[in-house]
Amino acid sequence: MSMHGPIATHRSASGVPTGRLATWWLLASEIFIFGGLVACFLLFKLGGTPGFEDASLTSVTAGAVNTFVLLTSSLSIVLAHAAIEKGDQKKSFTYIWYTIGAGLVFLGIKTYEYTGKILDGHTITENIFWSFYYTMTGLHALHVIGGMVIMALISFDIRKGYNYQRVELIGIYWHFVDLVWIFLFPILYIANF
Protein backbone atom coordinates (compact mmCIF):
# COMPACT_ATOMS: atom_id res chain seq x y z
CA MET A 1 0.00 0.00 0.00
CA SER A 2 1.49 3.31 -1.07
CA MET A 3 2.10 6.03 1.49
CA HIS A 4 1.85 8.74 -1.17
CA GLY A 5 -1.30 10.63 -2.11
CA PRO A 6 -4.25 11.79 0.02
CA ILE A 7 -4.40 10.78 3.68
CA ALA A 8 -7.72 9.04 2.96
CA THR A 9 -5.81 6.38 1.03
CA HIS A 10 -3.33 5.31 3.67
CA ARG A 11 -4.37 6.37 7.20
CA SER A 12 -6.30 3.47 8.69
CA ALA A 13 -6.44 3.46 12.50
CA SER A 14 -9.37 1.00 12.31
CA GLY A 15 -7.79 -1.16 9.63
CA VAL A 16 -10.00 0.45 7.00
CA PRO A 17 -8.65 3.40 4.96
CA THR A 18 -10.17 6.65 6.26
CA GLY A 19 -11.93 7.55 3.03
CA ARG A 20 -13.67 4.20 2.83
CA LEU A 21 -14.55 4.26 6.54
CA ALA A 22 -16.10 7.72 6.08
CA THR A 23 -18.15 6.43 3.15
CA TRP A 24 -19.49 3.59 5.28
CA TRP A 25 -20.36 6.04 8.10
CA LEU A 26 -22.25 8.14 5.57
CA LEU A 27 -24.16 5.07 4.43
CA ALA A 28 -24.91 4.07 8.04
CA SER A 29 -26.59 7.47 8.46
CA GLU A 30 -28.44 7.00 5.16
CA ILE A 31 -29.91 3.77 6.58
CA PHE A 32 -31.89 5.95 9.01
CA ILE A 33 -33.06 8.37 6.33
CA PHE A 34 -34.47 5.74 3.97
CA GLY A 35 -35.07 3.11 6.66
CA GLY A 36 -37.12 5.59 8.69
CA LEU A 37 -39.33 6.31 5.70
CA VAL A 38 -39.76 2.63 4.86
CA ALA A 39 -40.52 1.81 8.52
CA CYS A 40 -43.24 4.49 8.70
CA PHE A 41 -44.65 3.38 5.32
CA LEU A 42 -44.99 -0.19 6.61
CA LEU A 43 -46.47 0.90 9.95
CA PHE A 44 -49.13 3.07 8.32
CA LYS A 45 -49.91 0.32 5.83
CA LEU A 46 -50.11 -2.45 8.45
CA GLY A 47 -52.23 -0.10 10.59
CA GLY A 48 -54.86 -0.10 7.84
CA THR A 49 -54.60 3.59 6.93
CA PRO A 50 -56.70 4.20 3.79
CA GLY A 51 -54.93 5.14 0.55
CA PHE A 52 -52.39 2.33 0.20
CA GLU A 53 -54.59 0.50 -2.30
CA ASP A 54 -53.30 3.10 -4.80
CA ALA A 55 -50.07 1.05 -4.94
CA SER A 56 -51.86 -0.89 -7.70
CA LEU A 57 -51.75 2.28 -9.85
CA THR A 58 -47.95 2.39 -10.14
CA SER A 59 -46.36 0.93 -13.27
CA VAL A 60 -44.65 -2.39 -12.53
CA THR A 61 -43.01 -2.31 -15.96
CA ALA A 62 -41.43 1.11 -15.35
CA GLY A 63 -40.29 0.05 -11.88
CA ALA A 64 -38.83 -3.23 -13.18
CA VAL A 65 -37.00 -1.52 -16.05
CA ASN A 66 -35.57 1.00 -13.61
CA THR A 67 -34.43 -1.82 -11.32
CA PHE A 68 -32.70 -3.46 -14.29
CA VAL A 69 -31.06 -0.13 -15.21
CA LEU A 70 -29.73 0.41 -11.67
CA LEU A 71 -28.48 -3.18 -11.35
CA THR A 72 -26.64 -2.75 -14.66
CA SER A 73 -25.21 0.59 -13.51
CA SER A 74 -23.93 -1.16 -10.37
CA LEU A 75 -22.13 -3.63 -12.63
CA SER A 76 -20.54 -0.85 -14.68
CA ILE A 77 -19.28 1.13 -11.65
CA VAL A 78 -17.77 -1.98 -10.05
CA LEU A 79 -16.06 -2.74 -13.37
CA ALA A 80 -14.73 0.86 -13.32
CA HIS A 81 -13.25 0.10 -9.89
CA ALA A 82 -11.72 -3.18 -11.09
CA ALA A 83 -10.25 -1.37 -14.12
CA ILE A 84 -8.67 1.46 -12.12
CA GLU A 85 -7.10 -1.06 -9.74
CA LYS A 86 -5.24 -2.36 -12.79
CA GLY A 87 -4.31 1.24 -13.65
CA ASP A 88 -6.50 1.30 -16.76
CA GLN A 89 -7.67 4.95 -16.64
CA LYS A 90 -9.36 4.90 -20.04
CA LYS A 91 -11.48 1.83 -19.35
CA SER A 92 -12.42 3.09 -15.89
CA PHE A 93 -13.38 6.50 -17.34
CA THR A 94 -15.59 4.78 -19.92
CA TYR A 95 -17.32 2.58 -17.33
CA ILE A 96 -17.96 5.58 -15.09
CA TRP A 97 -19.69 7.35 -17.96
CA TYR A 98 -21.75 4.22 -18.74
CA THR A 99 -22.91 4.45 -15.11
CA ILE A 100 -23.78 8.14 -15.48
CA GLY A 101 -25.68 7.27 -18.68
CA ALA A 102 -27.64 4.60 -16.79
CA GLY A 103 -28.43 7.18 -14.11
CA LEU A 104 -29.83 9.46 -16.81
CA VAL A 105 -31.99 6.65 -18.20
CA PHE A 106 -33.27 5.95 -14.67
CA LEU A 107 -34.17 9.62 -14.17
CA GLY A 108 -35.80 9.78 -17.62
CA ILE A 109 -38.08 6.84 -16.80
CA LYS A 110 -38.83 8.37 -13.39
CA THR A 111 -39.75 11.68 -15.02
CA TYR A 112 -42.04 9.86 -17.45
CA GLU A 113 -43.72 8.09 -14.53
CA TYR A 114 -44.10 11.30 -12.49
CA THR A 115 -45.59 13.15 -15.46
CA GLY A 116 -48.17 10.43 -16.10
CA LYS A 117 -49.19 10.21 -12.46
CA ILE A 118 -49.44 13.97 -11.96
CA LEU A 119 -51.50 14.36 -15.16
CA ASP A 120 -53.83 11.64 -13.80
CA GLY A 121 -54.27 13.74 -10.65
CA HIS A 122 -52.09 11.65 -8.35
CA THR A 123 -50.12 14.40 -6.64
CA ILE A 124 -48.14 14.35 -3.40
CA THR A 125 -51.12 15.68 -1.40
CA GLU A 126 -53.71 13.22 -2.74
CA ASN A 127 -53.34 10.65 0.02
CA ILE A 128 -50.74 9.02 2.27
CA PHE A 129 -49.59 6.52 -0.37
CA TRP A 130 -48.71 9.23 -2.89
CA SER A 131 -47.07 11.31 -0.14
CA PHE A 132 -44.77 8.38 0.61
CA TYR A 133 -44.34 7.56 -3.08
CA TYR A 134 -43.13 11.03 -4.09
CA THR A 135 -41.07 11.55 -0.90
CA MET A 136 -39.23 8.23 -1.11
CA THR A 137 -38.69 8.14 -4.87
CA GLY A 138 -37.90 11.88 -4.97
CA LEU A 139 -35.30 11.60 -2.22
CA HIS A 140 -33.86 8.57 -3.98
CA ALA A 141 -33.72 10.49 -7.29
CA LEU A 142 -31.81 13.31 -5.53
CA HIS A 143 -29.27 10.71 -4.39
CA VAL A 144 -29.00 9.45 -7.98
CA ILE A 145 -28.37 13.01 -9.24
CA GLY A 146 -25.79 13.64 -6.49
CA GLY A 147 -24.00 10.40 -7.34
CA MET A 148 -23.92 11.24 -11.05
CA VAL A 149 -22.40 14.69 -10.42
CA ILE A 150 -19.71 13.28 -8.11
CA MET A 151 -18.96 10.49 -10.59
CA ALA A 152 -18.48 13.01 -13.39
CA LEU A 153 -16.02 15.01 -11.25
CA ILE A 154 -14.12 11.85 -10.30
CA SER A 155 -13.94 10.68 -13.92
CA PHE A 156 -12.01 13.83 -14.91
CA ASP A 157 -9.70 13.40 -11.92
CA ILE A 158 -8.75 9.87 -12.86
CA ARG A 159 -8.20 10.88 -16.49
CA LYS A 160 -5.62 13.34 -15.16
CA GLY A 161 -4.09 10.50 -13.15
CA TYR A 162 -5.00 11.18 -9.52
CA ASN A 163 -7.45 10.24 -6.74
CA TYR A 164 -7.99 6.72 -8.09
CA GLN A 165 -9.30 5.57 -4.71
CA ARG A 166 -12.40 7.73 -5.20
CA VAL A 167 -13.73 5.35 -7.86
CA GLU A 168 -14.20 2.73 -5.17
CA LEU A 169 -15.77 5.22 -2.76
CA ILE A 170 -18.35 6.53 -5.23
CA GLY A 171 -18.95 2.91 -6.24
CA ILE A 172 -19.87 1.95 -2.67
CA TYR A 173 -22.24 4.95 -2.51
CA TRP A 174 -23.79 4.06 -5.87
CA HIS A 175 -24.41 0.44 -4.83
CA PHE A 176 -26.19 1.78 -1.74
CA VAL A 177 -28.44 3.86 -4.01
CA ASP A 178 -29.13 0.64 -5.91
CA LEU A 179 -29.84 -1.17 -2.61
CA VAL A 180 -32.40 1.44 -1.59
CA TRP A 181 -34.19 1.00 -4.92
CA ILE A 182 -34.16 -2.79 -4.46
CA PHE A 183 -36.40 -2.22 -1.39
CA LEU A 184 -38.48 0.64 -2.82
CA PHE A 185 -39.43 -1.46 -5.85
CA PRO A 186 -41.39 -4.17 -3.97
CA ILE A 187 -43.08 -1.85 -1.49
CA LEU A 188 -44.19 0.77 -4.04
CA TYR A 189 -44.70 -1.34 -7.16
CA ILE A 190 -45.22 -5.07 -6.72
CA ALA A 191 -46.30 -6.05 -3.20
CA ASN A 192 -49.81 -4.66 -3.05
CA PHE A 193 -50.57 -6.66 0.10
Add this chain to the structure above:
Amino acid sequence: MSEAYGHPNYVKIWFLLVVLLLISVAGPMLEIPVLTLITAFGIAVLKAFLVAANFMHLKFEKRIISFLLILALCLLGVFFFGVAPDIMMTDGDQWIDCIADKSCVEQRL
Protein backbone atom coordinates in the same frame (compact mmCIF):
# COMPACT_ATOMS: atom_id res chain seq x y z
CA MET B 1 -4.72 3.45 -4.22
CA SER B 2 -6.34 1.81 -1.24
CA GLU B 3 -5.61 -1.86 -0.64
CA ALA B 4 -6.93 -4.08 -3.42
CA TYR B 5 -9.55 -6.84 -3.02
CA GLY B 6 -10.03 -10.01 -4.91
CA HIS B 7 -12.69 -9.45 -7.55
CA PRO B 8 -15.53 -11.97 -7.92
CA ASN B 9 -17.13 -12.62 -11.30
CA TYR B 10 -19.26 -9.46 -11.43
CA VAL B 11 -21.09 -10.33 -14.65
CA LYS B 12 -22.23 -13.64 -13.15
CA ILE B 13 -23.56 -11.83 -10.06
CA TRP B 14 -25.31 -9.24 -12.22
CA PHE B 15 -26.93 -12.07 -14.23
CA LEU B 16 -28.13 -13.70 -10.99
CA LEU B 17 -29.58 -10.35 -9.85
CA VAL B 18 -31.47 -9.98 -13.14
CA VAL B 19 -32.90 -13.52 -12.81
CA LEU B 20 -34.05 -12.67 -9.25
CA LEU B 21 -35.63 -9.46 -10.56
CA LEU B 22 -37.60 -11.46 -13.14
CA ILE B 23 -38.82 -13.87 -10.44
CA SER B 24 -39.93 -10.97 -8.20
CA VAL B 25 -41.89 -9.45 -11.11
CA ALA B 26 -43.44 -12.79 -12.09
CA GLY B 27 -44.44 -13.69 -8.48
CA PRO B 28 -47.56 -11.44 -8.27
CA MET B 29 -48.85 -12.84 -11.60
CA LEU B 30 -49.71 -16.10 -9.78
CA GLU B 31 -52.05 -14.00 -7.57
CA ILE B 32 -51.15 -15.86 -4.36
CA PRO B 33 -50.67 -13.11 -1.70
CA VAL B 34 -48.27 -15.11 0.50
CA LEU B 35 -46.14 -16.05 -2.50
CA THR B 36 -46.12 -12.41 -3.63
CA LEU B 37 -44.80 -11.34 -0.23
CA ILE B 38 -42.11 -14.02 -0.32
CA THR B 39 -41.02 -13.30 -3.89
CA ALA B 40 -41.15 -9.52 -3.37
CA PHE B 41 -39.47 -9.08 0.01
CA GLY B 42 -37.53 -12.35 0.25
CA ILE B 43 -35.92 -11.71 -3.10
CA ALA B 44 -35.28 -8.05 -2.22
CA VAL B 45 -33.32 -9.20 0.84
CA LEU B 46 -31.42 -11.75 -1.27
CA LYS B 47 -30.61 -9.16 -3.94
CA ALA B 48 -29.48 -6.68 -1.27
CA PHE B 49 -27.20 -9.34 0.22
CA LEU B 50 -25.66 -10.13 -3.18
CA VAL B 51 -25.03 -6.44 -3.94
CA ALA B 52 -23.60 -5.69 -0.49
CA ALA B 53 -21.39 -8.79 -0.33
CA ASN B 54 -20.01 -8.69 -3.86
CA PHE B 55 -20.39 -5.24 -5.44
CA MET B 56 -19.78 -3.34 -2.17
CA HIS B 57 -17.10 -5.90 -1.23
CA LEU B 58 -18.55 -6.37 2.24
CA LYS B 59 -17.40 -9.99 2.25
CA PHE B 60 -13.80 -8.80 1.85
CA GLU B 61 -14.16 -5.82 4.20
CA LYS B 62 -12.95 -5.64 7.81
CA ARG B 63 -15.54 -6.83 10.35
CA ILE B 64 -15.82 -3.38 11.90
CA ILE B 65 -17.85 -2.26 8.85
CA SER B 66 -20.32 -5.14 9.24
CA PHE B 67 -20.67 -4.27 12.95
CA LEU B 68 -21.29 -0.62 12.03
CA LEU B 69 -24.07 -1.60 9.62
CA ILE B 70 -25.62 -4.12 12.03
CA LEU B 71 -25.61 -1.42 14.74
CA ALA B 72 -27.37 1.01 12.36
CA LEU B 73 -30.01 -1.64 11.52
CA CYS B 74 -30.55 -2.43 15.23
CA LEU B 75 -31.09 1.27 15.97
CA LEU B 76 -33.51 1.39 13.07
CA GLY B 77 -35.37 -1.47 14.78
CA VAL B 78 -35.54 0.61 17.98
CA PHE B 79 -36.98 3.48 15.91
CA PHE B 80 -39.53 1.11 14.31
CA PHE B 81 -40.85 -0.22 17.61
CA GLY B 82 -40.65 3.20 19.25
CA VAL B 83 -42.79 4.83 16.58
CA ALA B 84 -45.17 1.87 16.10
CA PRO B 85 -47.53 2.71 19.01
CA ASP B 86 -47.82 6.32 17.86
CA ILE B 87 -48.85 5.28 14.35
CA MET B 88 -50.85 2.12 14.98
CA MET B 89 -52.70 2.73 18.27
CA THR B 90 -55.74 4.95 18.07
CA ASP B 91 -56.83 4.97 21.72
CA GLY B 92 -56.44 7.90 24.11
CA ASP B 93 -58.04 11.26 24.79
CA GLN B 94 -55.51 13.34 22.88
CA TRP B 95 -55.38 11.15 19.77
CA ILE B 96 -56.67 12.77 16.57
CA ASP B 97 -56.76 10.95 13.23
CA CYS B 98 -55.24 13.68 11.04
CA ILE B 99 -55.27 11.45 7.97
CA ALA B 100 -59.03 10.81 8.11
CA ASP B 101 -59.84 14.31 9.37
CA LYS B 102 -57.99 16.78 7.14
CA SER B 103 -59.30 19.79 9.07
CA CYS B 104 -56.97 18.89 11.94
CA VAL B 105 -53.97 19.29 9.61
CA GLU B 106 -55.24 22.72 8.58
CA GLN B 107 -55.58 23.72 12.25
CA ARG B 108 -51.99 22.80 12.90
CA LEU B 109 -50.53 24.65 9.90
